[in-house]
Amino acid sequence: MSPTGPTVTFHGVRGSTPCDGAPYARYGGSTSSVVLERADRAPILFDLGTGIQTYGDAVAARLAAAGPGAVPYEANVCLTHLHWDHITGLPFFMPAFRPDARITIHGPRQAEGPLDQVFTGVMRPPYFPITPAQMAGDVRFVDVGDDRFTVDGATVLSRWVRHTDPALGFRVDADGHSVTYISDHGPGCVPEDPDDYVPPAVLELCDGVDVLIHDAQHTLAEYEAKRHFGHSSIEYAVHVAAEAGVRTLVLFHHCPTHSDADLDRILEHARDLAARRDGPEVVAACQGMTLPLARA
Ligand SMILES: [Zn+2]
Numbered sequence: 001m002s003p004t005g006p007t008v009t010f011h012g013v014r015g016s017t018p019c020d021g022a023p024y025a026r027y028g029g030s031t032s033s034v035v036l037e038r039a040d041r042a043p044i045l046f047d048l049g050t051g052i053q054t055y056g057d058a059v060a061a062r063l064a065a066a067g068p069g070a071v072p073y074e075a076n077v078c079l080t081h082l083h084w085d086h087i088t089g090l091p092f093f094m095p096a097f098r099p100d101a102r103i104t105i106h107g108p109r110q111a112e113g114p115l116d117q118v119f120t121g122v123m124r125p126p127y128f129p130i131t132p133a134q135m136a137g138d139v140r141f142v143d144v145g146d147d148r149f150t151v152d153g154a155t156v157l158s159r160w161v162r163h164t165d166p167a168l169g170f171r172v173d174a175d176g177h178s179v180t181y182i183s184d185h186g187p188g189c190v191p192e193d194p195d196d197y198v199p200p201a202v203l204e205l206c207d208g209v210d211v212l213i214h215d216a217q218h219t220l221a222e223y224e225a226k227r228h229f230g231h232s233s234i235e236y237a238v239h240v241a242a243e244a245g246v247r248t249l250v251l252f253h254h255c256p257t258h259s260d261a262d263l264d265r266i267l268e269h270a271r272d273l274a275a276r277r278d279g280p281e282v283v284a285a286c287q288g289m290t291l292p293l294a295r296a
């Protein structure tokens, strides 16, 4: 284990679509991108939203400073699903244009065909000038479903979660710590499920985890009209975390209609909910925030 242990850094925290301007200045407007970093190990990237661009720029600058070919770049990506807010950062991820780069994208198996073909279906002319295969680095796709696999000494558990299209949640156990990432998870996608039902697969992903990064897109008032959108209420995110014995819940996938002031109120409300049931510590994902997986 490294001296400081693994960390997660939030490069994009917004759901659905990027947003910009003064109302979003503190929490940020880039879409879903979180990076798990461990000393002397390749990073694990959760999703490829627009937030991955600034992270990639910093990595590319660091590699360039180290000299040509001195430090081959390697990364594993845990891709939850193919909605735009989770994939449109890839074409602007500069490390993928290095000939020495090897980027393995573990993403949801598709009914329409192999993941690399389906992904390339939206990243090719006329939608974008190049395909993933035309990036200079070795960008490869691995089809994933309900699986357990190892990447660079970390154990990854993937499980299908309820959303409007096929979507995965991921749990990573590494160096004695754990983080779970369920960016898009909507209990309303299965109308017959009671509102407080937590599927066994979700409990398995979240059981006793150090840090749970979970969909928290809607207030309860918004949720009533939008339950079929495939996202969670703040109440449901806290409920999942409490049921699973999570240590720290990170509210994530903020709705682009929620301003910084709205998110301050949402965070306060979520903390009240958690305190009432002796639940987890709660924080709201904020662009640029780094959290250690180990207890401070
Ligand atoms: Zn999303």
Ligand SMILES: [Zn+2]
Binding pocket: 081, 083, 163, 184, 230
């Ligand atoms: Zn989605």
